[in-house]
Amino acid sequence: MRNPVRLPVLLAALLLSAAATAATVPTNAYHAMQWRLVGPFRAGWATAVSGIPGSPDMWLFGAADGGVWKTIDNGITWKPIFDPAGGSSVGALAVAPSNPDVVYLGTGQVATRYDIAAGNGVYKSTDGGTTWRNVGLKDTRHIGRILVDPKNPDVVLVAALGHIFGPNKARGVFRSDDGGKTWHRTLYVSDHTGAVDIAFDPTHPDVVYAALWQCHMRPWLDYFEAPIGPQSGIYKSTDEGRTWHRLTNGLPRSPMGRIGLGVARGSHGRTVYAIIQAEDHGGVYGSTDGGAHWHYINHNEGLADSYFARLRVAPNDPKTIYLMGRSLRRSTDGGKDFTIIKGSPGGDDYHAFWIDPAHPERMIAGVDQGATLTVNGGKTWSSWYNQPTGQFYHVETSDTFPYWIYSGQQDSGTVGIKNRSDYGAITFRDWYSVGADERDFDVPDPRDPNIVYGSGLGGHLSRFDAHTGQSQNISPWPVSTYAARPNTVKNRYTWFTPIAIRHKPPYTLYVGAQHLFAS
Secondary structure (H helix, E strand, O other): OOEEEOHHHHHHHHHHHHHHHHHOOOHHHOOOOOOOOOOOOOOOOEEEEEEEOOEEEEEEEEEOOOOEEEEOOOOOOOEEOOHHHOOOOEEEEEEOOOOOOOEEEEEOOOOOOOOOOOOOOEEEEOOOOOOOEEOOOHHHOOEEEEEEOOOOOOOEEEEEOOOOOOOOOOOEEEEEOOOOOOOEEEEOOEOOEEEEEEEEEOOEEEEEEEEEEEOOOOOOOOOOOOOOEOOOEEEEEOOOOOOOEEEOOOOOOOOEEEEEEEEOOOOOOOOEEEEEEEOOOOEEEEEOOOOOOOEEEEOOHHHOOOOOOOEEEOOOOOOOEEEEOOOEEEEOOOOOOOEEEEOOOOOOOEEEEEEOOOOOOOEEEEEOOEEEEEOOOOOOOOOOOOOOOOOEOOOEEOOOOOOEEEEEEOOOEEEEEEOOOOOOOOOHHHEEOOOOOOOOOEEEEOOEEEEEEEEOHHHOEEEEEOOOOEEEEOOOOOOOOOOOOHHHOOOOOOOOOOEEEOOOOOOOEEEEOOOEEEO
16 A cells, blocks of 8 residues: 655654764764776767867767767777866867867756756867866856857857846857957847857858747746747847847747757858747748748758757758757758658767768767767767766665665666676676666665666656566556646656665655655
């Protein structure tokens, strides 16, 4: 029988118990302990990617919560290069085409999430990422894209979304002419609307397009609220981002959401594409006259999504477009038709994409499963099992020796890891899935660590038995509430479904909604 329990009484008891236990542990029992990496060695969400012009084996990627990583051997090995800077969440990065040693980094994720990680402005490196310094815009919090002038590494444009949970003025497009020493906000609509994307033709950088997004998130699971507004739209500059005017002819008249932009190389800024989320008539749009007139190319509104909305044009063909979403799509007819060219395994949400302008067969994608690259036009891709950037929210351990560590990884399921290995180093041999949802709690049974209880989206609860490899649904209520409006469901859960188990008889299992359930 699963019954609601009085939450304040239980929490008070748990806190008093924890305090009493902590007081009995002498300091000398743990003061010499040091942190070590135990894995798993599989990647987490990559938010920004780039190659290095003139260095075919060198690539960079930024992670949602894992800083910046660099490879010099085409993705065989990766090394973190941003840890000493003090930031962890990356929204955008750009390598200066005229001087690859100059790299700009915009911090803060840009996504419709309620657990989104904020940043603290723009960082700059002048030695290829070896050292970094903060060059301002600290109150922007979430930066969607950065453009660097192809000939002058000191001229930079930044698309800043601003505070995602409330109004603020550090939004819009910012420009610097002195490498980040000073910044000027050149495009601003209101304290509720920020810039999420900017794009230009590198051979004609005077013409720049910017996507503004009226987006407001709430600190709870609010997928039922569409992130759209009348102030969202596309703007154009003909003086490299100094002044702007709004484009409207042929674009949706209804409130729009997130917009992604791409400009054809060599078109002098005249051929431009947009993936537009809108209340009505969302999809792919294009213009061949510099945005004066737009054409509704693809009416598939499912291609537009506030979670992705990224579009790239192949540097060697103005008709070839790459579109990011739950898979990587390619069109060779200017957006009329798309074919899925890459999906899972190796990526189930595609957020970022970069194509080498000199060698278009060299590409890198940023996905929920890290950064994966190709040097042969997509025939083969590098591994994501070499980037320990996974996002883990909760940790539990067993009482065995050696003990096991259990957790759920954002986007990639669950994991149980041995704290030590028989093979000299902890590898994939020493971890396995424990059957539950991604990212939530995974708690071993005190009586048998082969039994693991795991929680997930919308109140889902599972019981995994490693003896049989089977997972059983034991949810307190069988109907999921994921993405539902809270006042329409029986039990309300947040992004996480908290669970805990008592380590003494009768080994009660607890699950938290607006009620506390016990079994």
